[in-house]
Amino acid sequence: MDELFSSGKIRNLGVSNMDYHQIKLIEAYTGRKIIANQLELSLKKTDFVDSAIGFNNPHGKGLDFQLGTLEHCILNNISLQSWSPLARGIYSGAKLDKDAHQTILDTKNLVTRLAKKYAVSSDAVVLAWLMKHPAKINPVIGTTNPERIKMQCRLFVSL
Numbered sequence: 168m169d170e171l172f173s174s175g176k177i178r179n180l181g182v183s184n185m186d187y188h189q190i191k192l193i194e195a196y197t198g199r200k201i202i203a204n205q206l207e208l209s210l211k212k213t214d215f216v217d218s219a220i221g222f223n224n225p226h227g228k229g230l231d232f233q234l235g236t237l238e239h240c241i242l243n244n245i246s247l248q249s250w251s252p253l254a255r256g257i258y259s260g261a262k263l264d265k266d267a268h269q270t271i272l273d274t275k276n277l278v279t280r281l282a283k284k285y286a287v288s289s290d291a292v293v294l295a296w297l298m299k300h301p302a303k304i305n306p307v308i309g310t311t312n313p314e315r316i317k318m319q320c321r322l323f324v325s326l
């Protein structure tokens with residue numbers, strides 16, 4: 168790691184799919200600060216919200232998100248990046264499986280209604296939900312389609 172930094176090949180360290188214990192361990196061993204953590208955060212993967220609400224509550228049982236990770240990242244200026252922020256378009260236009268769960272259909276309908284109401288794309292509504300979170304989540308969108316990127320950006324100016 169030191170060689171990568173001294174040779175200029177990398178300037179910063181980021182991690183992916185790590186909880187705050189793992190981040191602290193890496194920082195202690197490398198003596199360097201982690202600046203970003205990329206996690207699956209989306210309307211499909213809402214555990215990062217549900218785990219906080221469900222703490223000390225029967226509804227929180229079985230959730231797959233290490234409580235304290237979001238808070239650690241916020242307090243230590245570790246940028247939170249969301250991978251698959253659009254859940255590959257399942258709420259905004261991608262073809263759904265025949266046996267798609269009712270919650271996916273309900274969420275998709277709500278997204279469609281909001282997109283109509285605010286005259287924006289459904290993609291923009293899905294991304295806006297993420298970006299309204301106080302943790303200042305940065306979505307890492309996966310499309311390489313310029314038109315889709317433009318439509319996804321349209322809401323950002325009014326956030």
Ligand SMILES: NC(=O)c1ccc[n+]([C@@H]2O[C@H](COP(=O)([O-])OP(=O)(O)OC[C@H]3O[C@@H](n4cnc5c(N)ncnc54)[C@H](OP(=O)(O)O)[C@@H]3O)[C@@H](O)[C@H]2O)c1
Nearest residue numbers: 183250251252253254255256259260261307308309310312
């Ligand atoms: N760190 C990790 O563990 C991890 C895991 C998974 C992914 N990633 C990274 O995260 C980035 C984003 O992941 P992702 O590609 O899953 O993100 P995403 O933005 O949620 O999904 C992109 C896919 O969804 C489709 N899509 C988006 N909006 C759509 C719509 N309205 N209608 C139909 N299709 C729509 C795109 O199709 P088009 O291509 O046709 O536009 C594309 O195939 C990638 O760079 C990936 O490498 C990281």
